[in-house]
Amino acid sequence: MSNEHPHTRPLAVVILAAGKGTRMKSDKPKVMHELAGLPMINWLLKSAEALEPEKIIVVTGPDMPELEAAVQPHQTVVQEVRDGTGGAVRIAAPLLKNFEGDVLIVLGDTPLMSEYTMRNLIASRGDAPLSVLGTVLQNPFGYGRLILDQQGFLQAIVEEKDADAEQKAIQLVNTGVFCVDGAQLGDWLDKLDNNNAQGEFYITQLPEIIQDTMIVSVTPDAHETLGCNTRSDLATLEGHLQNRLREEFMENGVTMQAPETVYFWNDTEIGEGSYIEPNVIFGPNVKVGKDVTIKGFSHLEGATVKKGAIIGPFARLRPDAVIGEDAKIGNFVEIKKSNIGQGAKINHLAYVGDCEMGDRVNFSAGAITVNYDGFQKHQTIIGKDVMVGSNVNLVAPVTIDDGAFVAAGSTITEDVPADALGIARDPAQIRKGWASKFRKAKEEAKAKQSQKKA
Ligand code: UD1
Ligand code: MG
Numbered sequence: 001m002s003n004e005h006p007h008t009r010p011l012a013v014v015i016l017a018a019g020k021g022t023r024m025k026s027d028k029p030k031v032m033h034e035l036a037g038l039p040m041i042n043w044l045l046k047s048a049e050a051l052e053p054e055k056i057i058v059v060t061g062p063d064m065p066e067l068e069a070a071v072q073p074h075q076t077v078v079q080e081v082r083d084g085t086g087g088a089v090r091i092a093a094p095l096l097k098n099f100e101g102d103v104l105i106v107l108g109d110t111p112l113m114s115e116y117t118m119r120n121l122i123a124s125r126g127d128a129p130l131s132v133l134g135t136v137l138q139n140p141f142g143y144g145r146l147i148l149d150q151q152g153f154l155q156a157i158v159e160e161k162d163a164d165a166e167q168k169a170i171q172l173v174n175t176g177v178f179c180v181d182g183a184q185l186g187d188w189l190d191k192l193d194n195n196n197a198q199g200e201f202y203i204t205q206l207p208e209i210i211q212d213t214m215i216v217s218v219t220p221d222a223h224e225t226l227g228c229n230t231r232s233d234l235a236t237l238e239g240h241l242q243n244r245l246r247e248e249f250m251e252n253g254v255t256m257q258a259p260e261t262v263y264f265w266n267d268t269e270i271g272e273g274s275y276i277e278p279n280v281i282f283g284p285n286v287k288v289g290k291d292v293t294i295k296g297f298s299h300l301e302g303a304t305v306k307k308g309a310i311i312g313p314f315a316r317l318r319p320d321a322v323i324g325e326d327a328k329i330g331n332f333v334e335i336k337k338s339n340i341g342q343g344a345k346i347n348h349l350a351y352v353g354d355c356e357m358g359d360r361v362n363f364s365a366g367a368i369t370v371n372y373d374g375f376q377k378h379q380t381i382i383g384k385d386v387m388v389g390s391n392v393n394l395v396a397p398v399t400i401d402d403g404a405f406v407a408a409g410s411t412i413t414e415d416v417p418a419d420a421l422g423i424a425r426d427p428a429q430i431r432k433g434w435a436s437k438f439r440k441a442k443e444e445a446k447a448k449q450s451q452k453k454a
Pocket of ligand 2: 109227228229
């Protein structure tokens with residue numbers, strides 16, 4: 001059987017997500033916990049949607065409005081009483097009445113399951129009534145174990161809490177993903193009982209009910225099938241997902257010296273030919289163009305960086321920072337809600353907020369926009385080719401027009417016209433011989449002190 005062919009039967013996907021996730025110790029539904037900033041359920045939906053099923057049904061628990069909103073526009077049904085994974089599928093069953101085709105059952109807390117693996121499982125069912133996705137785990141604790149017959153077909157699934165010592169030693173586990181014959185599913189669900197250690201209706205009782213040749217499709221990628229039951233699991237999943245994102249960026253032409261130290265958000269965009277040094281963090285909504293260099297320890301969120309710009313090391317780009325082509329943003333520079341022109345340089349220790357900065361501006365060390373008066377934010381407009389000296393305060397609202405200079409150390413509270421010099425500081429006073437006189441007086445005083453002590 002070839003896996004390249006798309007499925008030929010109609011497909012429906014049921015995602016079980018009614019569990020509160022008690023082991024997470026959290027007020028929010030388990031599947032709303034995020035990986036790279038996107039709820040687990042939405043990662044799973046991405047893969048499920050890629051299969052182009054006729055419908056996706058999400059089983060939620062009572063009082064989970066945020067989950068219902070997160071899975072729009074898909075259908076949701078509420079499982080009022082959390083009586084097990086089988087109980088959850090039962091709640092979805094009326095929506096599958098008369099559905100002839102494949103029903104893919106997926107657990108909402110297994111968010112890294114890929115479209116590819118789902119397709120393989122669907123294809124593997126063939127004419128069998130059921131196929132289950134299995135994987136081999138070194139430590140299978142907590143998972144349902146797959147019991148095979150001598151020919152390698154599925155006989156039963158035994159949950160951890162119901163397993164005897166011999167069964168517990170089995171390392172081939174149930175990942176929780178099933179593909180079943182939709183036409184028969186309703187009848188099978190009617191036969192589930194809750195005579196087990198947890199007193200729940202298990203979907204894993206299906207094989208025992210079906211008693212026919214059933215397929216086990218084993219995925220070699222155990223990462224994809226990891227379930228999330230605890231915050232520690234969540235961190236493990238985050239690690240795997242970050243690795244996946246790193247691989248994708250490298251495949252798309254992004255170089256990273258130490259990819260394992262670079263963290264991405266689910267929506268990060270980076271253009272070909274860009275170079276990311278170690279220890280860079282991408283928050284939500286960052287778009288980086290081609291051939292950009294981001295040096296170590298930079299933190300970006302909500303920022304757009306255009307082609308050829310150089311950022312960092314130790315730069316902080318905050319929401320609505322737009323960095324023009326070939327601009328340079330150096331160490332300990334923070335930029336927020338500002339457009340920085342092409343080729344502008346803000347190389348050291350600066351704050352730029354609520355600012356329109358023209359092309360080729362030089363914004364020197366320690367210069368800042370004073371954008372907040374304690375009540376409101378104000379704009380700073382800087383024209384093209386402006387030179388802002390070191391330690392300048394530009395008190396907004398203020399405009400520095402094209403080609404102007406602002407002298408180092410100035411606090412500028414008025415507009416500076418084009419090509420003018422703005423200077424606002426006391427003239428320096430030079431007192432000849434002052435230092436040597438001061439030093440002598442101090443040394444004499446010290447000598448007197450030690451004479452007294454002696
Ligand atoms: C389940 C499987 C186990 C498998 C493991 C893989 C059963 C009985 N056990 O165990 O064989 O190895 O997943 O991760 O199926 N849910 C509902 N309603 C319920 C109960 C659960 O919607 O009444 C949902 C949960 O939200 C969750 C998923 O089903 O997304 C799995 O539930 P969970 O309690 O985590 O099952 P496991 O103990 O992990
Ligand atoms: Mg689980």
